[in-house]
Amino acid sequence: MKLTILFGGASFEHEISIVSAITLKEKLHGFDLSFIFCDQDHTFYLIEPSKMKAITFSKSEHKKMPQLSLSNGAFVQKSMFSSTHHKGTVLNLIHGADGEDGTIASLLDFFSIDYIGPRVSASVFSYDKRYTKWLCEAKAIKSVDYQIISSNDVKNITIPYPLIVKPATLGSSIGVSIVKDESEIDYALDVAFEYDKHVLIEPFIENVKEYNLAGFMANGEIIYSIVEEPQKDEFLDFEKKYMDFSRSEQVLKADISEELETKLKTNFAKVYKNMFEGSLIRCDFFVVNDEVLLNEINPIPGSMANYLFEDFTGGIEALASSLPHAKKAKVNYDYIHSISSAKGK
Missing domain, CATH: 3.30.1490.20 (ATP-grasp fold, A domain)
Incomplete structure (x- = not known):
């Protein structure tokens, strides 16, 4: 299966996206992978898989690689005498602005390119934490006071x-x-x-119990990851989260009761359904006095939370075959023709 990893973007999380892409190159064996880098000036580059190393970007070596533009259904590599269309499903791996705020989703939708990632409405409600709180209130999902x-x-x-x-x-x-x-x-x-x-x-809740759960919808049902209890000090700071973005080994399942696991999955489903179809997301929950509270939605989790799934490769393949498609308006100009006929023009 052909899969294109789209990463980079003009955001404070630009470098984290590069780390995620390098990690997925090692994880997604069996895919026909290609890599498209979006630099901070919003220029797209086709990156040779063998050059998927941090130094390629820190030394700006990517600028020697082919630039791409967008056309209906594909990224396009143009030369003096011909054009090569790079088709296939795109995995949106741009963290933060561009990738998670709906910009890339709008762009891919506009050019009718299939992609794994949050759609525009899902991006809006997960990128801005204010809107996430309002989404919780609308869907009767309990969250932390704010x-x-x-x-x-x-x-x-x-x-x-x-x-x-x-x-x-x-x-x-x-x-x-x-x-x-x-x-x-x-x-x-x-x-x-x-x-x-x-x-x-x-x-700030002292000694709060925190649990992470990822999942996606394929063939009409949500496929859940294991539940993780992240290890932390006071809270998961940038350095610890940054290191997490390069994780590729599956973590241990949290030692929790079936009742709590069911509560976490029920809350995850409330968040996901009718909003995040087409994407793999991770929800971070707090548990306070046996009550589950949503802390955060990660619409494009670091390295796609591969370390939470027993069969990550199979999951991405299943998700790619279950992507939603917006209904296209059919334009036939009947209205204009009827006016023209009535006026004799």
């Missing part, structure tokens, strides 16, 4: 200390701070506002 603060409208904080400050549209714990008392809040807000003009304030 307050929204904007850079042009800083309000009194009502969440009690200790608390967490998060930029609304960033992942990988970038710009996130734990604030233990009021003396630290101004600095934490300044850090967060460097990345986003909106931030979320949430309570």
Whole structure:
């Protein structure tokens, strides 16, 4: 099966996307893989698989490789006398802006290119943490208490200390701070506002139990990964998450009851259905007093959360064969013809 890994993008998570792509090159054996890199200037490059190394991008060697444009149904490599169309399913592996905010989804939809990844509406509700909270409220999914603060409208904080400050549209714990008392809040807000003009304030829950669950829909049913209990200190900081993006060995299943596993899967299904079809996502949950709370939706998880699946390759193949397709409007100009006929023109 032909699969194109699309990675890079113009975001703070650009380098993390490169790490994910390199990891998947080693994981997806049996696929006819190609790699398309989107640089920070939104130029697309066809990367030779043997050059899928960090140094290729850190030394800008990718700029010597063929540039691509987009045409209906394919990425196109043009030469002086001919064009090569690179067709096949695209796996959107661009983390953060471009990949998770709906930009790439819109582009691929516009050019009728099949892709694994969140559609536009799913991107909107998962990329911005404010909208994720509103999605939870609409779908009756319990989540952590929160307050929204904007850079042009800083309000009194009502969440009690200790608390967490998060930029609304960033992942990988970038710009996130734990604030233990009021003396630290101004600095934490300044850090967060460097990345986003909106931030979320949430309570910092001591010794909270955290569980990660990934999944996708294929042939009409959700295929779940194992449940992971991530190892962390105070919280999963950028460095630890960054290292996670290169993980390829399957992790151990969390030692939890069947009842809790069922609760986690039920909440995952509420998030996924009628929103994330066509994508593999990971949901991060907190469990507080036996109550499951959604912490975060990862619409394009690091290295596609390959380490949570027993048969990751088979899963990607099943997902690729079950992609949703938007209904195309049929244009036949009947209305214009009827007007022209009535006017005798």
